[in-house]
Each structure stands twice: as structure tokens, then as C-alpha cells.
Amino acid sequence: MAELKYAFYTGCSAKGVAPELYDSTMLVAEKLGMELIELEAATCCGAGAVQEKDEFLALTINARNLALAEELGLDMLTICNTCTVMLRESKFKLDNDPELRKAVNEVLKEAGLEYKGTIEVTHFLWEVIDGVGLDRLREMVVRPLKEFKIASFYGCHIIRPPYLIGYEDPDNPKSMEMVIEACGGTPVEHEARLACCGFHSFWSAEDEVTLRLTAKDTEAAKEQQADFMVTPCPLCHTQLDAMQPEAEERIGVNIGMPVLHLPQMIGLALGIEPKKLGLHKHIIPTTDIIKKLAA
């Protein structure tokens, strides 16, 4: 089997408001035999914010991030959808425009760096499927999530746009359901599976757009009687979990839908204690899930 060693790009959220994502990723990766070498010198990817003010700066900053992984000679593993798409967008532009790449490298040279284009940007979800493999994951499951109805929430930037992501069919993706099934859970069909959480318009359209989407998404999972939602993106998580009370209040509904990070769900199936995975750090209580697991 190929060595599962990656340059680990944490992103800001796992180091900020989603510490439970960082902790659960490290625990689960270790169990699955993935070696994560953390890129401690990496910066924020710009998150789409810098990109809409200064495209060249955002591109150069990410060329540096990619160059850090190239120094290690390892593919870069992300745990955030937006980091994934922003890093892949930068890579796409650098790899397809030699003049631009030359200009970026002239800047990087001043900082003692060079972008060579030798590594790929991948996501934890994809590596669980392609690196570890679902058969191996299935073998390692000690606490199948058989009593759980689980609503996947992909998050936009792991399926769209196909010219930057291209991992699977954006009309009919399957990766999340495949992992849920491998963990012994039952995926539920719901209307918001491929929808947007609203995170990226929070500061400009909190009431007009963001919280309305948050309410709509979590209600869709509730309608199908899901025990919880699961997402591969910490931004979706913050929006759907931490902001769910705001959405309930503004829209005037009662939802109470727990949302798990993907590695937390895998961790539960691997028999890791809920507390170690940080399930107590969620805003929407996960007590029902923990009770069911203990029963």
C-alpha cells in the first residue's frame, strides 16, 4: 500500500472556532494510518475575501502555501472546503498561465521560495476514500452507526465548480454517502444535501440570505428525521451548528439539528470516545447521539 503521508493544511477555523475539528482529524488520521505533517508556516487561503479585493495578492499568498507543501514533497491535505477550492483555484491559474506563474515566482524568489507545481491539493474526505480505502475503513469500524439516520451536507466548495474540483459529478455526488455507509450509518435523502449553508454572505446579508439558508438546510434534514447532519467543511459547521440558534430566532422556528464534522462521525465508528472527538463543543447539543451510542 502506498504511504499515506500528507502536508497538512489546517486552515484558520480548525485553529480558531472549530478546535474539535483539529482534534478529531488528528485522532482519526492516526487510527486510519494517515501521517499528517502540519504546515505550521502556512497562512490563511484568503477564503474568497482577499480574492475579491486583490486577486494577485491572494494568488501569491497561496503560491507560497503550495510551495511549503512542495518543500516537503507531499500532497497537501485540507480539512476545509473553502481552503480546498481557493488553493486549487490558485494552482489552476498558476498551472495554466505561464506568464502569471513567472510573475508570481519573481515575487516568491524575494522571499526565498519557488512554486513548481509538483504537488496536488486534496481533501480529507477524498483521502479516506482513495488513500485509506472504504474496505479498510469498514474493517476498522468497531462501533457501526447502525441506529443512526445521517444527513450528509457536502458544502459547495467540495463539489463546485467542476473545473476546479472535478472529484465527482456535482449533480449526483456520492462520496459522503459512501463514507456514511462504510461507518455503518444510514444516509438520508434530503433537499439540502447539495445546498449552500450561507456562510460566505454572513457579514453582508445575514438576515437577507445567510440565516434563511441555514434554517432551510437544517430543517430539510429534520424533515427526514435525521439524527444528525455531517459535513466535511468547518465553515458549513459553524454556520449550521453555531449559528443555528440565530437562524431559529430570526426565522421563528425550532430546529435543534446536531451537526458533526466528518472526522467526528468516522471517529465514533472507530470507537473513539465522543468527548475526545469534541462532541461536547457543539452549540446544538449532541447528547442524544452520545446516549444512543452508549445504549
Next chain:
Amino acid sequence: MEKFNLRVFRYDPTRDEEPTYKIYTLPVEKGMTILAALFKVKEEQDPSLSFRYNCRAAICGSCAVRINGHAKLACKEQVTKLLEQFETDTLTVEPAGNIKVLKDLIFDMDWVIEKMKKVKPWFIPKEPPPADGTEYRQSPEEHARIDYASDCILCASCMSDCNALSVNEEFLGPLVLSKAYRFAADSRDGAKRERLEAVLDKFNLEWCVRCWECTTRCPKEVQPYENIIRLRIMAAEEGYKTPGEIHAEVFEKDILNRGLLNEMLLPFKQEGLVGGLKRAPFGIRMFFKGKVNIADFFGGHTIPRIEEVQTIYEKVEEKKKDINIRIPQILGLVYEDKRKSKKKESSQNGGEQ
């Protein structure tokens, strides 16, 4: 598969209280498009079915519908490919989403046109035409900025699947914003600020949630999402202080000063002290769940090698005036992940590396 089911949305507001779905069974024919299937239904099974079409060649933009939940041109999609893609024997055809239905698959295009009028989607010349009687000129580089954006066929596929529009019909939507970009970015146009002000009314331009659904749906490579971002860059360059512009500045400064975003101080930097304090209930909730890193309120951690970032900022500032980032061609492009193809090759050669 010899036969398949076409499950079609039916609604006549003059007669029906609620929409219904009717299932028509049809033979699977090689090369048959969804539009051809709709014709077959109309000719052989149900003449009352209404749908819009014209060119049958993905040029006129009349036949946008939703197929299994996603906006597509009925004339461009082949039945056999869709059945394979969705691994099904039933294809559901509905009118475009987010727009009022007039009858069956026909939606209210006037609503889109009315929205479009707000950004004056026509050429407003900067200066009189050349005195020698020739036409307005622009360089190939200038034209490249608007080349793809000019290809919009007004099919409204992007409007159909827009997440922001799905919860607020006041949003101008990707088609309209992309059209605004097409003219605002035209080197011959003289109404850039007027157009920017139209899209910045109530910061409408920034209601876009960056879901990238519009670019994914567009059948003509118009890149509506990317055009929205280009419009935002233009607004920043023109000096408009929008929430998005302030947000971008916070990110820029945090990357320069510490590497990662300081999420704890973001609300204060974004909305000021009073605005930030309004978020107190949220902050307290986060604190008690162990999601708040107190050290970050006092600056917190700075990444190693931050001096590299600072050098980059200085050099980028010097260089960026000479940079022209060209707009890439994206239609039908699936970004090749070399890691995955490497993996495929190795598995074909026995799987071991």
C-alpha cells in the same frame, strides 16, 4: 434499458390548485434529447404539455428546465447520458427554479428582464464614435475581459439554481450581475460607476453566497460567479466601502500580521466595537463550549516564517500594476488531479507503489 420514465411537472394556474407530476413512459433512443422526449410526449401522448423551445442547438436559451434537480438546456442533454449519470430509469423534468411558473415548464422570463433593466444592460458610450466614421475600437486584451461574459444567452439556468435567490427574490441574481459586469468592464463603456451603484444598492452584489452554482450550471462558459467576483474587485478599486471590502481588509491584515485569521477579533474589526458587542450572546455561547481562544483577544499565535509573507506583500504591491490576469477558458474542463491519475496508473500496474 429499452424504456424510461419522463416524470414531468404539470401546472396550469388557471385550472389547478397545486402542481402535479405526470409520468410518461418512452422508448430509450440513441441521441434523443430531453427536448425531443418532450416533443414525443406532446405528439403521441399528451398534446396539452407546454414547454418553450426554439433553436434546438443550445444557442437561443429558450429551453432551460430542471432535470433531476439541476438546471440544464433541454436541447443539449441526451436521455441515455442522463440515465447513466443518475443511475435511474426515471428523469424528472421541472421548470427552472426560483422563478414564477406560467404553465407547465414555462416560467416568467419577464421577471428576469425587469431585474435586468436595473443595471441598464446596454452600451452607454464613454465618448462619441471616432471622427473618421469607423466603429468604436478595443484591443484584444480589452475584449478578453468581456469575451465570455458577452456569451450569455439569457437562458436563466444560473437564476434557477442560485442559492441566494432561493431564499430572497430581491437578490439581483447571477444573470443580472454578470450582465452588469459585461458592460461595466467594457473599455468603451462610460457608465461604470452608475452600474456599480445599481448593484451596490443595499449591497445586493454581496448577497451572493459564493456557492459557485451559477458557473456550474451555465451552458455557455459565461462564468457568472467569477464575473460577480470581478465586479466586487472593480467596486473595491473604485473605492466603495462595502461590508465585503471591510471583510477583505481584515483578512489581508491578519495574513500580513499573524498568518491566520483571528476569528475572535473579526466581529469587532468588521462591525466596530458596538457592532462586535452585539454579538456578545453568540460569543458567550461559544466561550462556554470551549470554542473561544482567549489568547487570540490579545493577538494570539503568529505563524513561523511570517517575514516571508511580509516580503511578499511588499513585492506584490510593487508588481501588481503590471499584472494582467487573463480569464481562463473553463467550459467542459475538469481540472486534472495529477495525484489521482497517478494513483489510477499505479493501480492498473498492480496497485502497489
